[in-house]
Amino acid sequence: MKRNTLTTLLIITSLLFITCVADSDYTVPENLGEEENKNLTAVLDSIDSNLLELKSIKALKELYISGNKPLKITSDIVVKGYVNSSDENGNYFREFYMQDARENPTAGIKIAVNLTNTFNKFNLGREVYIRLKDLFIGELNSGDGIITIGGKLSITNENEIESVSSKQIDGHFFRSEKAEIIVPKAVSLAALSAYDIGTFVSVNNVIFPRKFSR
Numbered sequence: 001m002k003r004n005t006l007t008t009l010l011i012i013t014s015l016l017f018i019t020c021v022a023d024s025d026y027t028v029p030e031n032l033g034e035e036e037n038k039n040l041t042a043v044l045d046s047i048d049s050n051l052l053e054l055k056s057i058k059a060l061k062e063l064y065i066s067g068n069k070p071l072k073i074t075s076d077i078v079v080k081g082y083v084n085s086s087d088e089n090g091n092y093f094r095e096f097y098m099q100d101a102r103e104n105p106t107a108g109i110k111i112a113v114n115l116t117n118t119f120n121k122f123n124l125g126r127e128v129y130i131r132l133k134d135l136f137i138g139e140l141n142s143g144d145g146i147i148t149i150g151g152k153l154s155i156t157n158e159n160e161i162e163s164v165s166s167k168q169i170d171g172h173f174f175r176s177e178k179a180e181i182i183v184p185k186a187v188s189l190a191a192l193s194a195y196d197i198g199t200f201v202s203v204n205n206v207i208f209p210r211k212f213s214r
Contacts, residue, residue, distance in 0.1 A: 040174040043078060043129055052131070053077045057100045057198075058107035061147045063137060070138025070153060070161045077133070079149075083126045084108065084182050084200040088119040094163055095148075096122050099199045102180035108198025110148040112140055112163040127176035135172060136161045146197060 046052040055077045064071050081098030084105075085091070096118045099105035102125070111130070115121070122128060136150045142159040150161030151168050164172065184202035192203070 036175065037177070040129065040176060043131060043174050046076075047078060051076065055079055056107070057081055057098075057109050060132075060137065061107060061109060064147055066139065066145050066147070067143045067159070068138075069159055070136045070150070072136050072153075073132040073134065075133065076131075078129055078131050079109075080127065080129050081109065082180055082182060083122045083124055083128060084198075086119045086124045087117065092118070094118075097198050097200075098122075098128060099182075103183040104185055105199045107195065108200075110140075110146050110198055112148050112150045112161070113169060114151075114163040114165050115169065121175070122173075123179065125179040125182050127178040127180065129174040129176070131172045131174070135164065135168070145194060 043052065047054045053076065057079055060077075060079050081100055082102050083096055083098050085095075085097040087093065087096070094114060094116060095110055095112050097108055097110050099108035130149060132149070136152065138148060138150060138159075138161040139146060140148055140150070140160060140162075142157060148161060149164065151164035152162050154160040154162050182200050184200050185196075186202045186204060187196065189203050189206060192201070
């Protein structure tokens with residue numbers, strides 16, 4: 001049996017590894033609009049004056065234990081990250097991922113949004129601030145280990161959350177003009193762990209069996 005040795009780029013979305021095609025277009029608008037810039041400035045000023053607390057993605061995820069009931073955020077906290085996924089090629093649906101640094105991230109998180117073609121608004125590398133008060137931290141599928149930011153509790157399962165609605169996005173999501181090139185973190189297949197979920201990694205020397213048709 002012939003085998004191929006590959007360098008594989010992944011966003012780790014579970015320990016079953018779903019592959020992601022990187023978006024090579026890093027062109028971003030130079031100006032997001034006066035109103036959007038003003039809203040972000042207000043958020044940043046509130047962080048500087050301690051009216052809002054800037055919490056890391058890692059610290060945010062530690063607030064929730066997989067399999068438990070979703071947690072509604074009632075305090076004024078903000079999380080910042082860099083978008084590391086793209087649905088331009090159909091790899092994702094009504095969701096995107098972001099991680100805490102453009103290079104060598106320590107944590108990543110999934111954001112479920114009732115929005116298609118998210119790459120038009122949350123493009124690869126975009127710096128995004130999310131004001132979390134009244135949003136939820138939990139899982140779309142209870143027990144899958146993929147901690148997610150959502151907009152409300154599921155109406156069919158009290159242990160799951162649903163997407164952030166389109167109406168909620170404007171009041172909770174604040175894009176920066178900054179967009180970075182996301183550098184995949186090189187890891188070995190054996191070293192992958194739950195800490196890598198939601199981050200963009202490169203797994204080198206992965207061997208897949210080549211399929212033959214009879």
